[in-house]
Amino acid sequence: MLRTHTCGELRISDVGKEVTLTGWVAKIRDKGGMIWIDLRDRYGITQLILEEGKSDKNVVEAARNLGREFVVEAKGIIVERVAKNDKMPTGDIEIKVSDLNILNPAKLPPFLIEDETDGGExxxxxxxxxxxxxxxxxxxxxxxxxxxxxxxxxxxxxxxxxxxxxxxxxxxxxxxxxxxxxxxxxxxxxxxxxxxxxxxxxxxxxxxxxxxxxxxxxxxxxxxxxxxxxxxxxxxxxxxxxxxxxxxxxxxxxxxxxxxxxxxxxxxxxxxxxYADAMKYYGNDKPDTRFEMKFVELTDVAKGKGFNVFDQAELIVGIAAKGCSEYTRKELDEITEFVKRPQIGSKGLVYVKLNQDGTIKSSVDKFYGEADLKVLAEKLNAQKGDLLLILSGDAKQTRSALSELRLEMGKRLGLRDKxxxxxxxxxxxxxxxxxxxxxxxxxxxxxxxxxxxxxxxxxxxxxxxxxxxxxxxxxxxxxxxxxxxxxxxxxxxxxxxxxxxxxxxxxxxxxxxxxxxxxxxxxxxxxxxxxxxxxxxxxxxxxxxxxxxxxxxxxxxxDVMIDSPSPISDAQLNELHIGVKAEDLKK
Amino acid sequence: MLRTHTCGELRISDVGKEVTLTGWVAKIRDKGGMIWIDLRDRYGITQLILEEGKSDKNVVEAARNLGREFVVEAKGIIVERVAKNDKMPTGDIEIKVSDLNILNPAKLPPFLIEDETDGGExxxxxxxxxxxxxxxxxxxxxxxxxxxxxxxxxxxxxxxxxxxxxxxxxxxxxxxxxxxxxxxxxxxxxxxxxxxxxxxxxxxxxxxxxxxxxxxxxxxxxxxxxxxxxxxxxxxxxxxxxxxxxxxxxxxxxxxxxxxxxxxxxxxxxxxxxYADAMKYYGNDKPDTRFEMKFVELTDVAKGKGFNVFDQAELIVGIAAKGCSEYTRKELDEITEFVKRPQIGSKGLVYVKLNQDGTIKSSVDKFYGEADLKVLAEKLNAQKGDLLLILSGDAKQTRSALSELRLEMGKRLGLRDKxxxxxxxxxxxxxxxxxxxxxxxxxxxxxxxxxxxxxxxxxxxxxxxxxxxxxxxxxxxxxxxxxxxxxxxxxxxxxxxxxxxxxxxxxxxxxxxxxxxxxxxxxxxxxxxxxxxxxxxxxxxxxxxxxxxxxxxxxxxxDVMIDSPSPISDAQLNELHIGVKAEDLKK
Incomplete structure (x- = not known):
């Protein structure tokens, strides 16, 4: 191997050893006659150090010619660092470089080679x-x-x-x-x-x-x-x-x-x-069960109060979002807009706030008295502080929309931790x-x-x-x-x-x-x-x-890197007994 | 699992256990009121046994309806065999069947499902x-x-x-x-x-x-x-x-x-x-080194004796086949024919027999006296009992041909054990x-x-x-x-x-x-x-x-099993913007 060790393995117990490392230049600092180089490979990063006047002149010169992402081979002695870095496994040591060999130079990369990069997709x-x-x-x-x-x-x-x-x-x-x-x-x-x-x-x-x-x-x-x-x-x-x-x-x-x-x-x-239960309780055959918030069907109890939307619905179904009774107008508008998106396709959202003070406020107060709303809350097994969210309409579409809303509420409530x-x-x-x-x-x-x-x-x-x-x-x-x-x-x-x-x-x-x-x-x-x-x-x-x-x-x-797919030669096409339809190429 | 054990794991220490096995019927013998069935799965074969009069009547009936390669589930007690079979890991035991269930019948396979089959490729x-x-x-x-x-x-x-x-x-x-x-x-x-x-x-x-x-x-x-x-x-x-x-x-x-x-x-x-040595000593960049029989170049010593074939050759090269001096006319003809095959392409083969009695006999005695032949034998480091085989001609072709002959001789001498x-x-x-x-x-x-x-x-x-x-x-x-x-x-x-x-x-x-x-x-x-x-x-x-x-x-x-490649529909071709060249189909 061109190296004796990887950039991830040297520790304080190795101090005094002469080693050869290889890797990529991740970072260089050149200040007050001192040069520090972070050398990176798959296994980690090790700090190289050179000092003007003490290190070999040619080696210092070589180090000053390095750029980011140059591939180098560095030889030197492992020494204990003065300023240790406890965020790196190799942070207790550094390499006093005695020899430095550029294996391959590198052009400046088009984006930062770091966890947080400035390169777009x-x-x-x-x-x-x-x-x-x-x-x-x-x-x-x-x-x-x-x-x-x-x-x-x-x-x-x-x-x-x-x-x-x-x-x-x-x-x-x-x-x-x-x-x-x-x-x-x-x-x-x-x-x-x-x-x-x-x-x-x-x-x-x-x-x-x-x-x-x-x-x-x-x-x-x-x-x-x-x-x-x-x-x-x-x-x-x-x-x-x-x-x-x-x-x-x-x-x-x-x-x-x-x-x-x-x-x-x-x-x-x-x-x-x-599958039947998944559809019934989550409106979805792949429910996210990191949180409950199960569907409760309200068709029986919510009909017949003069609210046309519900009365004409095949299905009325709701969820209770714990602790969301204090949702603002703006937040309620956001989730209403959410369910009305074309890909979700609900016509509207009915909400019922079970306020902490025991009062109840809904978007359908015109049709539902407190007693009616309490029936819904009980059905949904909801408590003070909860927000009931109810959708209605065609059964299949409504389940699917409520499933999306449930996921959205789970996200808002931080219930979908990765x-x-x-x-x-x-x-x-x-x-x-x-x-x-x-x-x-x-x-x-x-x-x-x-x-x-x-x-x-x-x-x-x-x-x-x-x-x-x-x-x-x-x-x-x-x-x-x-x-x-x-x-x-x-x-x-x-x-x-x-x-x-x-x-x-x-x-x-x-x-x-x-x-x-x-x-x-x-x-x-x-x-x-x-x-x-x-x-x-x-x-x-x-x-x-x-x-x-x-x-x-x-x-x-x-594949934008290799630029594929791509045209092939007529000779290849002929060998394969096929031709490309010329009229399709113009489209 | 439909089984309690595989067909490969039961031993004498399991005697007395009630087990359920599943697998394929490999063999049935029905003789003197006894029925033996070899039940096979990936893990081995276990013998099932039924006895008229002792086993359940319906089960005996079911066993008599079995054919080769039927898939069955058999329940029974493990008993020690009277006639043990030490060729099978399960040969000490058999299963006294109490219940037999056909999971799937099978048509007679088109060839024998055995190591030595009667089915062609x-x-x-x-x-x-x-x-x-x-x-x-x-x-x-x-x-x-x-x-x-x-x-x-x-x-x-x-x-x-x-x-x-x-x-x-x-x-x-x-x-x-x-x-x-x-x-x-x-x-x-x-x-x-x-x-x-x-x-x-x-x-x-x-x-x-x-x-x-x-x-x-x-x-x-x-x-x-x-x-x-x-x-x-x-x-x-x-x-x-x-x-x-x-x-x-x-x-x-x-x-x-x-x-x-x-x-x-x-x-x-x-x-x-x-690579140079591989070509020189074996005429091949992937020599079979299970045996020696290295090439020896004879161009210098074999020329100039009036044998036109050699005199005009770019290269004369030989091998010594140990112990083959008693090759018969027929055998020599065979290997001569071998090197003359079109894919090998030699014009002919020169042989020299170093007989056990010290005499030497060659196919070119007309041109080479005993002393000449002894020189070749020495060059080839050959002994009494050996057969020298020599090819000549264009260097590249001759090496390649001798490489094939070397492999053939290795095979004949049993030097290429798998x-x-x-x-x-x-x-x-x-x-x-x-x-x-x-x-x-x-x-x-x-x-x-x-x-x-x-x-x-x-x-x-x-x-x-x-x-x-x-x-x-x-x-x-x-x-x-x-x-x-x-x-x-x-x-x-x-x-x-x-x-x-x-x-x-x-x-x-x-x-x-x-x-x-x-x-x-x-x-x-x-x-x-x-x-x-x-x-x-x-x-x-x-x-x-x-x-x-x-x-x-x-x-x-x-793939003759799935019959692929195969034509695809015009709709598929159209979607892919290609057409098949009609003129190629007729060919």
Whole structure:
């Protein structure tokens, strides 16, 4: 090695040793004949020191020629610092430099290489290799590494085998859009990149692999919303000869192991909530359970008082915000505006203040007397000092809007601390949902999810009521993983494809190999997949997954650093038997 | 779990326990009122037993309805076997079945699910999920898993960080053909799949990541030769502030760790051989060093005896095959035919038999007397009983042909035992090689490889003589890994691109981000990548890498199980702004 030690490891006990360090110049101070240099590498920062008149003249000269981010090799003796810095692990010592060698000079970086940088998102992405030098960004990727190591350790200890499934697979019409890869050898044919290794992991169960996992890249050519990436990573898992209970326990165990080993947090057991309850109490299938503030339906008690808005509503539902009775006009206006945003779409908000002095004030005093309001307060189990927030209208939209409002109130009340983790399972999802636009049923999870045995009869009578053996793991309002017990019977699988509108021929063309496989002895099986990028960001207490991906793409799916995607040569196109539609280029 | 135990874990000490096992019916014998069933899962085989008259009638009936590969759940009591089977870990016990439940029936598999199967390659690939049930195939993938686990453990212990680099990158003209992915959002633009994460790992070094690794899928759209796969896996590594010596030691350490932990083999230190010596003594840059049989050049001593073939040859070179002096006419004909194969391309073979009785017999007795032949024998350091094999002609072709013959003789002599491992490094590769067809220089390793500092002057005078700081790890004649110390100076990198025929514009368009990165403080760095599929096959003592890939593609790059690649819809093509060239479809 060009160095004897890293910049993070020298301590007071090393004083007197001659060492060679390498790294980047983070800072230089040159004052009163003394030069201090902060030398940085992945492991830390060590202070170098030179003194005019005492240090070698050429070395002082060399030091004065250094700039920020120069790469240097410095040799010297470790000495005890006079002014110690207890904020740095190496703060007790410094290196009296005897030799200094510039390994590579550096241009001035376009932004500060510090935790608080002056570089905007675009600039940092273009120079991502410099952005990655920042401690805060590198720590995220170190965390990601550590989580992957511990996930593998846990799964390996339970006999899970990591099996690599192919990346060049086959396009399927169900689900999101595929990225495709034209074949040079087979003109007019295409591979597709996997949206998940779903069918392969099920085949591995048919193969008797019993327990499979893979930390694996997946691809979706979706219109990118904020914080979606066209390529993303899953911890993908599958088990045989299990019930839903086994999956929930095994993977609750994995997440608890990760919190324990990576963050030192002992989590309590994860509560389970049915999809129906999640929707009823939180208006959301991934509720943030760091705080209560559950929905209470008020339809029965709030109607019939002459308030037209409520009287015509399908649903009236409210929450009680603890200690918010003293909200000002301005604050009430803010949250009213919040629920009226187009993406939330409520027409208005009804509030009831339960003042500390026992009086009650509402936005609907015209229609509701104190007694009426007290009934609402009791229903909502509210106390003096609370603020009741009530929405009404179409049931689905109203639940969804109140869910957003609940999250907003949780934020305002400081109930959504990033360092508090509330984990739970949502179970018993509907098997199917009806696409109003397409006028057909879609699999809520995917076409391989099994209905709950007790609901199989409903497949003939009431598709919307069929519940699935499907489950999501939700942490702090984020769905970090989801899965299901799979269908392993060919006839039931064929029935599912039929319900989803596949003709027998289409089903055979797309999934024939899977249905064939089911005829050769498929075991009962099920699994789960975790969004690894999201899981890492959650562990890091950061909202953006992009901060946990070394080289992310922007919201337009572009890598601005390498400038990709980009045109390819006509020779390449010809070899691949494809042409670009000229008319599309002009648009 | 549907089972209380696996089929591999019950022992004599468990006798008397009531257990439930699940698995596949591997074998049934029904004889004299007794029924024996071999129940198989990933972990082993356990024998089930039923007895007419003693076992429940319905259960006996159910057992008689079982077929091979049915998936069953069997409940019963563990009893000691009368006729023990010491070939099976569970051979001391069997399960007296009290209840038997068919979880899934199975059609008769198209081939035998046994180590020795009757299924041909094509059939097994079409039904790969059944092929994977075979013990021998599953063991390969378990080995692969174990090697990956141990590689990560080793690298993690040395502070290497696993960082995921992107799969959707940018097409570059150098190297093999890229697979490309049309962008829907950016009409006429394409991503490319990485042939390796080379530039990204170098950027991570510029970012100060110091030590990186990744077990990662890579892609090459090459014409497939036997045992090449369009997608393959690398253990990709890079380190900063190192010399070549550090890389060799670190990764020799990794391979020794893998042999030790996975195979229980303590390997001796790996010898190092220059490229020049490898070519001189083995005619090959990846010599199989499990046996000696080194080349000896005979050009000086063999010329001038009137044998035209030798007299006109650029090179005369031979090997001594120990103990082969009694080769028959037939055997000599076979090896002569061997070297005359078109892919080897020798015109003929000269042999000299050093008989046990002291006589010498050669195929060129007309030109060479006993004294002449003795000179050749001495040069080759051969003894009585040896067979000298000599080739001549164009130097390059002759070395290459003799290398093949050497390997053939090694095989015939049983010197290439798959359970013997001979590992070494080949170092000091040429930096460049001249493409006779293209009339330009190509990077032998890749354009980022650094010349040896002492050879940099030759970049101006004699490109063919410049040696690189590049190295390959060779085990048993297989290149399992290779890498180099990289260029980290922008000017030298620009010079390399110039030598490789890139215009300044092309270099900037393709690798501008890397050259820019070099201006912002790039550390000295280097790395290596191991072919993970190949490494696994070597550990497994099997030649084919396909046996170590769960779902491989065939030699035409096709996945015959899922039938991919395949046509996609016009709607998909339109969305991607591309069309298939109709004229190519007819071909």
């Amino acid at each position: 675009d600039l940092r992405m273009k120079y991502r290799y410099l952005d990655l030098r920042r401690n805060i960004v590198r720590k995220n990727l170190e965390l990601r590494h550590r989580i992957a190591i511990e996930a593998r350790k846990y799964l390996d200890s339970l006999n899970f085998l990591e099996v690599e499934t192919p990346v060049l697979i086959k396009s399927t019409p169900e689900g999101a859009r595929d990225f495709v890869v034209p074949s040079r050898v087979h003109a007019g044919e295409f591979y597709a990149l996997p949206q998940s290794p779903q069918t392969f992991k099920q085949l591995l169960m048919v193969s008797g692999f019993d327990r499979y996992y893979q930390i694996v890249k997946c691809f979706r050519d979706e219109d990118l919303r904020a914080d979606r990436q066209p390529e993303f990573t899953q911890i993908d898992c599958e088990m045989s000869f299990i019930t839903q209970e086994d999956i929930l326990n095994t993977f609750e165990g994995m997440i608890r192991h990760l919190f324990k080993t990576v963050k030192g947090i002992d989590l309590p057991p994860f509560p389970r909530m049915t 360092n508090t983790y509330s984990c739970h399972w949502v179970i018993d999802f509907p098997l199917l949902e009806f696409g109003e636009e397409e006028k057909r049923w879609f699999a809520m999870h995917h076409p391989f999810t099994s209905p709950k045995p007790e609901d199989i009869g409903l497949l003939e009578s009431d598709l919307g009521k069929v519940r699935a053996n499907a489950y999501d793991m939700v942490i702090n309002g984020v769905e970090v993983g989801g899965g299901s017990i799979r269908i392993y019977n060919k006839d039931l699988q064929a029935k599912m494809f039929e319900i989803l509108g596949f003709s027998a021929e289409e089903a055979k063309a797309q999934f024939g190999f899977l249905m064939d496989a089911f005829e050769y002895g498929a075991p009962p099986h099920g699994g789960i997949a975790f969004g690894f990028d999201r899981l890492c960001s959650l562990f890091g207490g950061v909202d953006s997954i992009r901060d946990f991906i070394a080289f992310p793409k922007n919201n337009a799916g572009r | 094509d059939l097994r690939m079409k039904y790969r999920y059944l092929d994977l049930r075979r013990n021998i195939v599953r063991k390969n993938l378990e080995l692969r898993h174990r090697i990956a686990i141990e590689a990560r453990k080793y690298l993690d212990s040395l502070n290497f960080l696993e960082v995921e680099t992107p799969v959707l990158i940018k097409s570059t003209p150098e190297g093999a053909r890229d697979f490309v992915v049309p962008s829907r959002v950016h009409a006429g633009e394409f991503y490319a799949l990485p042939q390796s994460p080379q530039t990204f790992k170098q950027l991570l070094m510029v970012s100060g990541f110091d030590r990186y690794y990744q077990i990662v899928k890579c892609f090459r759209d090459e014409d497939l030769r036997a045992d090449r796969q369009p997608e393959f896996t690398q253990i990709d590594c890079e380190m900063s502030f190192i010399t070549q010596e550090d890389i060799l030691n670190t990764f020799e350490g990794m391979i020794r760790h893998l042999f030790k932990t996975v195979k229980g083999i303590d390997l001796p230190p790996f010898p190092r051989m220059t 359970n013997t491992y001979s590992c070494h490094w080949v170092i000091d590769f040429p930096l460049l090689e001249f493409g006779e067809e293209e009339k330009r220089w190509f990077a032998m390793h890749h354009p980022f490889t650094s010349p040896k500092p002492e050879d940099i002057g030759l970049l101006e005078s004699d490109l063919g003589k410049v040696r690189a700081n590049a190295y390959d790890m060779v085990i048993n004649g297989v290149e399992v890994g290779g890498g180099s110390i990289r260029i980290y100076n922008k000017d030298l990198q620009a010079k390399m691109f110039e030598i490789l025929g890139f215009s300044a514009e092309e270099a900037k368009a393709q690798f501008g981000f890397l050259m820019d990165a070099f201006e912002y403080g790039a550390p000295p760095h280097g790395g290596i990548a191991f072919g993970f599929d190949r490494l696994c096959s070597l550990f497994g003592g099997v030649d084919s890498i396909r046996d170590f890939i769960a779902f491989p593609k065939n030699n035409a790059g096709r």
